[in-house]
Amino acid sequence: MAFKFRTGRSNRYIWSLTFILVNYAAFMNGDHNQVLYYICMLIPVFPPVGWIMFSGLNFLLYNDHMIFARWNYIYLPTLAPYVHGVIFAFLLRCLEMRYGEAVPGFDPIFRIQQRGRVPQQNKELPAEEPPEVQAERDRVRSAVTSLQQDQDLVIVNGLRKEYEVRTATSIFKKKKKLAVRNLSFGVKKGEVLGLLGPNGAGKSTTLKMISGGVAVTAGEVLLRGGDGAHLCPGALGWCPQQDPLWPHLTVLQHLEALAAIRGMGEEDAAHAISCIGRALDLLKHFKTQVRSLSAGEARKLSFAVSILGEPAVMLWDEPSVSVDPKGQRCMWKVIQASLRSRERAAVLCTQSLEEAAAMCDRVAVLVSGRLRYIGSIEDLKSKFGTSYHLQLKMAEVGQSDSVHTEILKLFPHAARQERTSSLLTYKIPVADALPLSRSFSKLEAAKRNFKLEEYSLSLNTLHQVFVELTRDAEEHDLEVASNGAVEQRRLHP
Numbered sequence: 001m002a003f004k005f006r007t008g009r010s011n012r013y014i015w016s017l018t019f020i021l022v023n024y025a026a027f028m029n030g031d032h033n034q035v036l037y038y039i040c041m042l043i044p045v046f047p048p049v050g051w052i053m054f055s056g057l058n059f060l061l062y063n064d065h066m067i068f069a070r071w072n073y074i075y076l077p078t079l080a081p082y083v084h085g086v087i088f089a090f091l092l093r094c095l096e097m098r099y100g101e102a103v104p105g106f107d108p109i110f111r112i113q114q115r116g117r118v119p120q121q122n123k124e125l126p127a128e129e130p131p132e133v134q135a136e137r138d139r140v141r142s143a144v145t146s147l148q149q150d151q152d153l154v155i156v157n158g159l160r161k162e163y164e165v166r167t168a169t170s171i172f173k174k175k176k177k178l179a180v181r182n183l184s185f186g187v188k189k190g191e192v193l194g195l196l197g198p199n200g201a202g203k204s205t206t207l208k209m210i211s212g213g214v215a216v217t218a219g220e221v222l223l224r225g226g227d228g229a230h231l232c233p234g235a236l237g238w239c240p241q242q243d244p245l246w247p248h249l250t251v252l253q254h255l256e257a258l259a260a261i262r263g264m265g266e267e268d269a270a271h272a273i274s275c276i277g278r279a280l281d282l283l284k285h286f287k288t289q290v291r292s293l294s295a296g297e298a299r300k301l302s303f304a305v306s307i308l309g310e311p312a313v314m315l316w317d318e319p320s321v322s323v324d325p326k327g328q329r330c331m332w333k334v335i336q337a338s339l340r341s342r343e344r345a346a347v348l349c350t351q352s353l354e355e356a357a358a359m360c361d362r363v364a365v366l367v368s369g370r371l372r373y374i375g376s377i378e379d380l381k382s383k384f385g386t387s388y389h390l391q392l393k394m395a396e397v398g399q400s401d402s403v404h405t406e407i408l409k410l411f412p413h414a415a416r417q418e419r420t421s422s423l424l425t426y427k428i429p430v431a432d433a434l435p436l437s438r439s440f441s442k443l444e445a446a447k448r449n450f451k452l453e454e455y456s457l458s459l460n461t462l463h464q465v466f467v468e469l470t471r472d473a474e475e476h477d478l479e480v481a482s483n484g485a486v487e488q489r490r491l492h493p
């Protein structure tokens with residue numbers, strides 16, 4: 001029931017009540033209808049209810065011989081729950097695998113723990129990497145081997161994560177899914193490292209492995225406090241993608257509980273809670289239960305919980321999603337304030353380039369589980385943003401081939417990036433586009449000759465740089481479609 005009616009909670013109770021009433025009715029009629037009686041034996045509640053009713057009402061009426069003659073009323077209901085136990089444990093496991101919910105390995109009742117695996121060294125040889133990614137890998141390797149990690153509070157060395165996923169055809173067949181390949185980076189003291197990348201790039205998986213929530217397949221994560229001591233994952237400030245909140249506790253109860261867990265004194269906790277509440281505009285919600293908060297308010301609370309008690313390392317997985325622009329600015333101020341002490345470090349996973357540009361000292365761009373860039377935003381722009389972006393909107397459908405030939409005549413090194421029936425997009429190297437006055441007069445002439453609706457020529461924005469950088473390897477290799485709606489070509493900085 002819970003699997004089918006996961007959103008409407010009240011439905012489950014209505015269905016359960018209906019289930020019990022049907023059982024009761026079936027039991028009352030089962031005495032007269034043997035087939036119905038045996039079918040009802042398959043229903044979990046039926047045998048115990050029947051047994052209780054039978055024993056309560058009828059035991060006194062029958063002698064030993066008669067009880068034995070009515071064995072199906074005694075022995076069958078007694079044995080049935082054991083058989084049900086086996087059948088339904090199997091069924092539950094199948095459903096959990098099918099719907100992706102918690103399996104008994106993490107079940108709070110059965111407490112069957114997965115066998116701990118000792119993570120291995122990552123044996124995969126790094127693929128050809130950009131120089132800055134290679135330099136970071138070398139820096140991390142030398143920091144680990146020389147045991148001089150004074151600079152970095154977080155060290156991720158050759159991290160790899162494989163998930164086992166069931167195939168669609170069978171719940172027993174498993175295949176491996178590589179979420180993170182061979183990741184190496186360090187987060188320095190006083191630094192906010194931004195983790196950027198398209199959906200499914202492996203950002204959350206990386207943060208989960210750093211936090212200890214997900215076991216690593218290979219590689220290692222080293223964490224240190226500002227004082228140089230080894231840091232246990234419990235001492236991290238962690239704001240995961242899904243709000244880790246209790247629906248029936250109020251905002252204040254959350255903050256007080258977390259302050260107590262972090263071992264803060266009463267006065268310190270009260271002071272810190274009121275400061276955070278004020279900074280994130282949460283004071284007015286202190287008495288509100290989490291289930292009554294809006295998505296953005298709950299997100300702010302998750303973020304507040306992650307910074308309470310001044311943890312040395314903070315991990316934030318898209319903390320400002322659903323938060324309004326004013327709330328985002330408040331969050332950014334809090335991030336800046338928390339990193340004022342140079343003894344702390346943070347990893348901020350975000351989809352917002354504006355947020356990354358405002359908050360991060362360096363950014364790491366992940367694509368398909370691999371690091372494609374690590375460094376400052378300024379370097380990223382100067383490395384990949386030194387070209388012009390030309391967009392042409394055609395008035396008539398079907399003239400794209402002739403316009404394309406003309407553009408290649410005007411800008412011989414132009415690389416076509418996108419083509420739809422009415423839109424053409426090019427990347428043009430600076431050398432081809434300068435002087436701009438000449439480029440604009442050429443484009444004006446093309447506009448007249450081909451009756452273009454409009455065109456624009458601009459420097460690559462950070463957004464375009466990011467789109468280009470994160471274009472998947474498979475996309476790069478898309479064949480030039482002769483009549484396809486979209487066409488993309490590999491571009492080089």
Ligand SMILES: Nc1ncnc2c1ncn2[C@@H]1O[C@H](COP(=O)(O)OP(=O)(O)OP(=O)(O)O)[C@@H](O)[C@H]1O
Nearest residue numbers: 163164165177179198199200201202203204205206
């Ligand atoms: N528990 C899981 N079991 C199987 N595959 C998983 C699991 N969690 C993540 N994945 C897969 O691993 C890959 C990386 O997922 P991850 O959540 O780390 O991506 P992400 O970069 O955080 O994406 P997003 O920006 O959408 O949050 C995805 O292809 C995802 O389908």
